Amino acid sequence: MSAEELADRLIALSEAGGPIDWREMREQILAEHKKAPDESDRVLCLNLHHALLNFAERNAIEPHELEAFRENRYKDYIGLLLREAMIGETGDDLDPAKVLAITAREIRDGRMREDDELHKLAVDTVRKLGEPSPTKPSGLAAKLSSWFK
Numbered sequence: 001m002s003a004e005e006l007a008d009r010l011i012a013l014s015e016a017g018g019p020i021d022w023r024e025m026r027e028q029i030l031a032e033h034k035k036a037p038d039e040s041d042r043v044l045c046l047n048l049h050h051a052l053l054n055f056a057e058r059n060a061i062e063p064h065e066l067e068a069f070r071e072n073r074y075k076d077y078i079g080l081l082l083r084e085a086m087i088g089e090t091g092d093d094l095d096p097a098k099v100l101a102i103t104a105r106e107i108r109d110g111r112m113r114e115d116d117e118l119h120k121l122a123v124d125t126v127r128k129l130g131e132p133s134p135t136k137p138s139g140l141a142a143k144l145s146s147w148f149k
Contacts, residue, residue, distance in 0.1 A: 003032050003041040007048055014055075022056040026076070033080050042084055043109070049077065050111055078118055081106065096125035 001009075006028055013020050029052065033045035053073050061069045085099045103119035106112035112119060 001028065001032065003036060003044040003048070006032050007044060010048060010052065020052075020055065022052055022060055025052055026056075030076070030080070034083065039084075042080075043105075046077075046080060046106075046111060049080065077111075081118065096122050096129060100126050 010020075010025060013025075026049070029045050029049050033042055033049075036042040036045055053076075057066070057069060057073075081099075081102050082094070085094050085102055089095065099118070100122040103112060103116065103122050107114050107116075107119060
């Protein structure tokens with residue numbers, strides 16, 4: 001299923017007014033993002049993820065579960081961005097300039113706040129390193145992996 005087909009399916013489910021299995025739809029969005037052939041499909045998946053989890057937060061999450069839901073939602077989102085940043089990379093480290101470009105797009109498109117930790121980390125790392133090079137690893141991946149432990 002393509003990202004567009006997934007969007008059409010989510011719209012149809014929404015318009016039908018019936019129940020939406022947001023967990024199953026989330027898994028489909030994550031899978032589609034993983035195989036998305038280009039940035040526009042990845043961005044569509046990010047928009048679907050954002051809309052779906054907004055829906056879930058408003059309609060399916062109990063108040064006592066909100067904090068854990070929001071934390072997991074954020075980890076999902078950051079994971080999608082980092083997966084995109086790893087496209088074309090051959091090493092274990094991330095190019096901070098690439099991460100910065102992705103987070104700048106996310107801020108511009110309204111899915112990320114300007115004070116987001118990933119964006120600030122990318123800005124600081126690019127500022128400290130200047131232009132990154134393959135011989136000058138940033139350690140950005142190690143810093144980010146500590147967030148998920």
